[in-house]
Amino acid sequence: MKRLLFQILRFLLSALQRVLSIISLGHWPSAVAACAIIVDDKGRLLLINRADGAGLGLPGGFIRMREPVEDAVCREVREETGVRVQIVAFVGHLSGPRCPGIACVDVIYHAQVIDPENARIQSSFEGECDWYVYEQIRSRLAFDYDKILAPFMRNLT
Numbered sequence: 001m002k003r004l005l006f007q008i009l010r011f012l013l014s015a016l017q018r019v020l021s022i023i024s025l026g027h028w029p030s031a032v033a034a035c036a037i038i039v040d041d042k043g044r045l046l047l048i049n050r051a052d053g054a055g056l057g058l059p060g061g062f063i064r065m066r067e068p069v070e071d072a073v074c075r076e077v078r079e080e081t082g083v084r085v086q087i088v089a090f091v092g093h094l095s096g097p098r099c100p101g102i103a104c105v106d107v108i109y110h111a112q113v114i115d116p117e118n119a120r121i122q123s124s125f126e127g128e129c130d131w132y133v134y135e136q137i138r139s140r141l142a143f144d145y146d147k148i149l150a151p152f153m154r155n156l157t
Helices: 002-023 069-081 134-140 146-156
Strands: 031-038 045-050 060-062 085-097 103-113 127-132
Touching: 031 045, 031 069, 031 085, 031 146, 045 069, 045 134, 060 069, 069 085, 069 103, 085 146, 127 134, 134 146
Parallel strands: 031 103
Antiparallel strands: 031 060, 045 127, 085 103
């Protein structure tokens, strides 16, 4: 049921984005999302097995009106994983289609869990979250996240 609701909401967002693009003669901007790459002390990534079936994704989501991107990253991670994070550094961006028909720009930061010994991850309507070893899940990553994760993980060591 959660998955169906999630897919309906994504479809409605996609339809709205298309209508606004037509009305604006193609000048409607892409959606902007804030995402985080979170690595624990064992080198594992905190990822979400997306409820829409797209694969393993970075925690993150759309930025609210007048919300600083850095605040959006921390808010979205907390909403989707239950953990509080602080930003370490800007990593980069990705752009292109995300869910079917949704054009999006992802602004991606490296973040670390605040108080990792006491932090407990919890899943949300976005999907099940867990810690993953990067080399074991590359083929399961959603969208084009490997474009940014591959160089990031190489530079970690």
